[in-house]
Amino acid sequence: MPLDRVNVDTDQIIPKxxxxxxxxxxxxxxxxxxxxxxxxxxxxxxxxxxxxxYKGGKILLARENFGCGxxxxxxxxxxADYGFKALIAPSYADIxxxxxxxxxxLPITLNEPTISQLFDEVEKQESFSLQVDLQKETIRxxxxxxxxxxxxxxxxxxxLEGLDDISLxxxxxxKIRAYEQKLAPFQVINVGV
Amino acid sequence: MPSQTLFEKIWSSHVVHEEKDGPSLxxxxxxxxxxxxxxxxxxxxxxxxxxxxRPDLTFATVDHNVPTTPRSExxxxxxxxxxxxxxxxxxxxxxxxxxxxxxxxxxIVHVIGPELGLTLPGLTIVCGDSHTSTHGAFGALAxxxxxxxxxxxxxxxxxxxxxxxxxxxxxxxxxxxxxxxKDIILSIIGRIGTAGGTGSVIEYRGDAIKRLSMEERMxxxxxxxxxxxxxGMVAPDETTFQYIRGRKYAPKGEAWTESEKQWRKxxxxxxxxxxxxxxxxxxxxxxxxxxxxxxxxxxxxxxxVPDPEDFEAPGMxxxxxxxxxxxxxxxxxxxxxxxxDRVFIGSCxxxxxxxxxxxxxxxxxxxxAPGVRAMVVPGSQLVKLQAEKQGLDRVFVESGFEWxxxxxxxxxxxxxxxxxxxxRCASTSNRNFEGRQGYNGRTHLVSPxxxxxxxxxxxxxxxxxxxxS
Numbered sequence: 001m002p003l004d005r006v007n008v009d010t011d012q013i014i015p016k017x018x019x020x021x022x023x024x025x026x027x028x029x030x031x032x033x034x035x036x037x038x039x040x041x042x043x044x045x046x047x048x049x050x051x052x053x054y055k056g057g058k059i060l061l062a063r064e065n066f067g068c069g070x071x072x073x074x075x076x077x078x079x080a081d082y083g084f085k086a087l088i089a090p091s092y093a094d095i096x097x098x099x100x101x102x103x104x105x106l107p108i109t110l111n112e113p114t115i116s117q118l119f120d121e122v123e124k125q126e127s128f129s130l131q132v133d134l135q136k137e138t139i140r141x142x143x144x145x146x147x148x149x150x151x152x153x154x155x156x157x158x159x160l161e162g163l164d165d166i167s168l169x170x171x172x173x174x175k176i177r178a179y180e181q182k183l184a185p186f187q188v189i190n191v192g193v
Numbered sequence: 194m195p196s197q198t199l200f201e202k203i204w205s206s207h208v209v210h211e212e213k214d215g216p217s218l219x220x221x222x223x224x225x226x227x228x229x230x231x232x233x234x235x236x237x238x239x240x241x242x243x244x245x246x247r248p249d250l251t252f253a254t255v256d257h258n259v260p261t262t263p264r265s266e267x268x269x270x271x272x273x274x275x276x277x278x279x280x281x282x283x284x285x286x287x288x289x290x291x292x293x294x295x296x297x298x299x300x301i302v303h304v305i306g307p308e309l310g311l312t313l314p315g316l317t318i319v320c321g322d323s324h325t326s327t328h329g330a331f332g333a334l335a336x337x338x339x340x341x342x343x344x345x346x347x348x349x350x351x352x353x354x355x356x357x358x359x360x361x362x363x364x365x366x367x368x369x370x371x372x373x374x375k376d377i378i379l380s381i382i383g384r385i386g387t388a389g390g391t392g393s394v395i396e397y398r399g400d401a402i403k404r405l406s407m408e409e410r411m412x413x414x415x416x417x418x419x420x421x422x423x424x425g426m427v428a429p430d431e432t433t434f435q436y437i438r439g440r441k442y443a444p445k446g447e448a449w450t451e452s453e454k455q456w457r458k459x460x461x462x463x464x465x466x467x468x469x470x471x472x473x474x475x476x477x478x479x480x481x482x483x484x485x486x487x488x489x490x491x492x493x494x495x496x497x498v499p500d501p502e503d504f505e506a507p508g509m510x511x512x513x514x515x516x517x518x519x520x521x522x523x524x525x526x527x528x529x530x531x532x533x534d535r536v537f538i539g540s541c542x543x544x545x546x547x548x549x550x551x552x553x554x555x556x557x558x559x560x561x562a563p564g565v566r567a568m569v570v571p572g573s574q575l576v577k578l579q580a581e582k583q584g585l586d587r588v589f590v591e592s593g594f595e596w597x598x599x600x601x602x603x604x605x606x607x608x609x610x611x612x613x614x615x616x617r618c619a620s621t622s623n624r625n626f627e628g629r630q631g632y633n634g635r636t637h638l639v640s641p642x643x644x645x646x647x648x649x650x651x652x653x654x655x656x657x658x659x660x661x662s
Binding site for chain 1: 209210212214215216218220222229230232233236241243249250257258270272273275276279311313314315316321322323336337338339340341342344345348349350351353355357387388391392418421423442443444445447448451452455456487508509511512515605606607614624626627628629632
């Protein structure tokens with residue numbers, strides 16, 4: 001699914017009126033709400049998510065600095081809940097990029113010319129589809145051409161094995177405890193002195 | 194010992210565990226929590242039967258969706274109320290200190306952290322909010338995190354992170370009267386772009402930075418994220434120590450003496466190398482006004498709305514054209530001819546006492562222009578109290594402003610303070626994204642004095658003229 005806009009911020013991905021929920025689920029229906037729906041809730045037919053040819057798309061093709069702005073993880077929850085498994089863009093904002101990995105969404109970075117070419121191809125070919133292989137770090141195009149991408153080894157492993165970050169950290173409990181013993185006077189809280 | 198930047202000193206003193214090719218585990222000294230990005234994190238702890246490892250280093254407040262109408266009135270929105278209640282319940286269950294709705298210490302999380310002395314030099318500070326970069330003004334490494342990371346820090350007091358690169362932003366020269374910290378940071382973002390700092394920590398240096406008050410440094414560091422960098426910092430100095438001394442949670446007595454000794458070592462070594470450097474001259478800066486839908490779409494108040502065709506990159510060209518359409522502006526229009534419907538003075542960028550004092554001086558004895566609705570939302574209850582002691586509330590109210598209770602308010606419009614579709618607002622906040630302040634609302638980011646002067650003029654004016662006349 002191609003979203004041809006630069007600097008798509010998390011306020012657009014999930015507008016603030018939907019941040020009041022206390023659960024992690026159910027955000028997909030609000031994804032890109034203000035671009036996707038009229039104020040009365042009817043779909044804006046020219047927006048990509050509402051175009052029948054892209055229905056069921058699991059890969060979002062985007063432009064530079066995708067996910068900038070607010071740290072709201074709700075943006076990734078909305079993308080994941082809607083059904084996106086992977087994103088392809090020339091660059092992402094840092095916090096958003098981190099949030100993706102915590103939710104099983106793969107943010108792939110490709111260079112600008114390759115991205116522009118993908119935008120062209122997807123527009124020209126109605127049934128255009130891509131196959132992402134995280135194990136091999138490749139994207140396979142319909143014409144059989146493979147594009148390589150790179151994901152930080154640790155993050156790739158976590159995604160593939162579904163590892164839980166907190167459990168991984170608790171493996172270092174001894175080191176944490178050792179650090180905790182040696183805090184400087186300003187690192188601790190000073191009350192009632 | 195090799196030469197290190199300020200950032201490297203703080204980073205290396207917080208590494209708990211280093212992986213050869215993976216992220217480092219770093220210790221977190223302060224974890225600030227608010228109602229919007231924490232409920233799912235606490236729920237995660239509950240489901241996994243985990244506790245908060247260091248409740249003594251974790252502090253919570255409600256700010257994002259609280260109404261700014263009198264606290265005695267009930268919260269109208271049941272979903273907002275639920276989120277506030279859930280935070281209260283979570284803090285009680287996990288033993289976390291909460292500055293709740295009726296606390297004298299309630300306020301925007303990035304205003305109260307420094308105010309209470311929780312924010313100190315040399316600390317690592319995180320919060321589920323991108324404007325956590327604010328706290329870097331004290332020479333702390335402070336950045337925003339997502340909710341999964343909030344849960345991780347609650348459970349382990351550590352964070353797994355890759356070491357960022359370093360970017361030096363040097364601002365020298367003396368700005369003219371009327372050019373504020375807000376204009377400096379908007380000029381910086383205009384130069385580097387919204388993704389200019391991605392992957393980096395910025396250190397702000399130079400004599401123009403050195404001369405700034407703590408509140409002004411906070412304004413600069415606050416908007417660091419708008420330039421793509423998660424954290425921005427300023428080396429601590431006498432200004433910093435003077436601000437911190439005597440604050441509620443700041444070190445006292447011997448602990449202060451020892452802390453100050455260590456803080457004095459927190460500056461970039463003379464031979465340390467930054468990955469990149471950007472230089473700006475504050476002497477050449479002019480009050481800034483954003484014209485588009487990202488903070489980098491900014492220009493001088495003496496300028497005109499740019500022509501999208503003048504942008505080189507095709508992506509920027511279409512983004513600028515789209516922004517002008519959304520903002521209801523035409524290329525070539527004088528910035529000072531833009532008329533306003535609303536004025537908002539507030540947010541974690543510009544809602545501290547000196548911001549309100551400066552703004553009040555612009556409106557004293559004048560009236561808000563006909564057709565303009567203007568409001569002031571102090572950043573915290575303490576700011577509000579101090580301002581009222583000085584009679585600022587009366588100055589604002591007499592000139593036609595609304596004087597509100599503290600919170601994030603119209604910066605992101607999660608509470609009832611929002612723009613109506615088509616409304617044009619001069620705002621002292623940090624984001625002018627589409628719909629940020631309300632569906633189809635139009636936001637122009639400016640400094641507090643620019644917003645105040647615009648409120649009584651009905652359109653943007655060059656505040657420098659007000660100082661010379």
